[in-house]
Amino acid sequence: MNARDDKQDGLRAAVSSYCARVGADPLLVQGAGGNASWKNGDTMWVKASGTWLGEAQRADIFVPVDLAHLRAAIAAGDLDVVPRALAGSSLRPSIETLMHALMPQSVVLHLHAVEVLAHLVRADFAAPAPASAPWCWVDYHKPGAALAGAIAARLREQPEAQIVFLQNHGVVIGGADVGEVEAILASLLACMRTEPLAPVAPAGAEASTMATLTTIPDEGIQQLALDPRLYKRLRKEWALCPDHVVFLGAEAACYADADSFVAAQTIGADARLAFIAGVGVYAAKDFGAARTAQLRCYYDILVRQPSDAVLTTLSMPQLAELLDWDAERYRLAMAR
Template sequence: MSVAATAPDALVALSARIGADPLLVQGGGGNTSCKRDGTLWVKASGTWLAQARERDIFVPLPLEAVRAALQHQDGEARLTQLADPRALRPSIETSLHALLPHAVVAHVHAVNTIAWAVRADARARLDALLSDMNWAWVPYRRPGYPLTQAVREALSQRAADVLVLANHGLVVGAADCAGADALLAEVERRLALPQRGAAGADLARLRAVNDLNWERPSDESVDALATDAVALAIAREGALYPDHAVFLGARAAVVEPGDTLSAAVARAGIGDTAPVYALVRGAGVLVAPGLSAGAQAMLHCLALVALRLRGDEVLSYLGDEDVAALAGWEAEAYRRALARSQQARPEHPQPEH
């Protein structure tokens, strides 16, 4: 069945548009939904919003059954059981979409919002920037049901059409797709931050240290993570938001002067988990062979965020327990596996950053 015959056309159009904007959505991140005639249309886990016009990326669920599942402690498991087991899984944020009263909901990993949401003083700063908007701050919780419970608590204090998720992203809700699109644009306008330029790669030095035959990133602007001193300091400290941890791991390998790549990778490994990218100080970035398109997109998102921070901010990183919960979560393992299985498909859009 075609996309047009299932998910509402306006939802498809909105999803494709925001999915093609790397400042809003990267790879398979972000999700959208529409409530219509008792059905919740929600993006499938691991699919790309940018492909909404070309692929059937939405899952239909009975709205009342979804909301009934949310009344139980095992709501997340109950939601999974509502979907056709032979089809794609609904988004890991389905419970969030069902909880919100709005007809249309868009959850994006907006670069500008993230650059504010990872700051220790984010709530106070956003109070000033969004003061006359109907917005709420949501403390960090693992995506999925824990995040939905945190949103429920926030909404019990005040109704909101805009949610800023600490160390995560942005959610907007509206009566229709045009309203959601307008809200996204207004938040982006208010939270826009300048992006620094950065030096390009030192290819000779990258070749000299690359004793593991790692690859270059798909987008050379990612090299800013190693050639910009502030971005390097930010990136080496750990994971700032869920997709950072899920696709890129807890730590990058950092190749210092005189190092080889193999030494840096060995030093950065945690248990049996090796880093998937390396920052060669002052020279550029190398990535593990076969790194998925989704992970490549998340690398670029990290660069875009880091180049919007000045270096004097106090940042809040995800803790080791937060990263472990994401890495060990079956729903995220499914999303990573789906990304790997689609790696060779040429219709996957590459980040245009």
């Protein structure tokens, strides 16, 4: 093994170790959300679609793709280019592979970090990014080619940017190595931290008939139904982030009380997820860890909003294009 191979093995180990650490923190990564990459000459290793960053040291979650091919397509203005996976991998490269190729840095991390998302969903977002890490802002676009095109346009204007804030979506950080990415993220989290609202004590009410549903055993998620401030928001401000919509649907099923829920089931209402005011949050028994992680993320974002904050939600056309997309159907099929 030559020195170059040793360096690449070291970089892979460093990226995998860091991904496992951030992937274990639900305030940074939720289920299969987020992705990471590193570059090695004309090859870029990127997280596979549907895999979990937290498993980076236990499973083979990275796919090598032809970086030279992607860069040639980008130079020609072809942002619909399909990444070429190398080495016969059976996994699909991340939906956001092109975003990683656009970033010039060696190591790139994309996270749906709650402390950052809590700001990115606000209509009056103002980035408190550290001066030592240049940043840029990109309006919401559908993940994939549309988002890559918007990022490409912004990076042409601000090629020095190491932080890319994605409205209602997340943050992208590029660095020369894992240490630089880690330092930038730590600085962002420190300056964007918001004190969560104090939880509301449950009133002790219990729904009489839940049929096939069961209580989600997460005290934070239960606050979505128990805290009137949060319940009001989920009725009007449900569609905040793309992953949230893909995994949980375009709207929340809200009920004023248990009797209203029971009555709705008798006329065939979908009973996969229900928010019953003052009672609790209930879900189908096969709801799964991936959906639970997205629901917890939604709670963590809402609980960090000032009472007067106006939130930006995805529009009906934006919801429709997310929910009718083969790439996201694939990711859902891999969810657990």
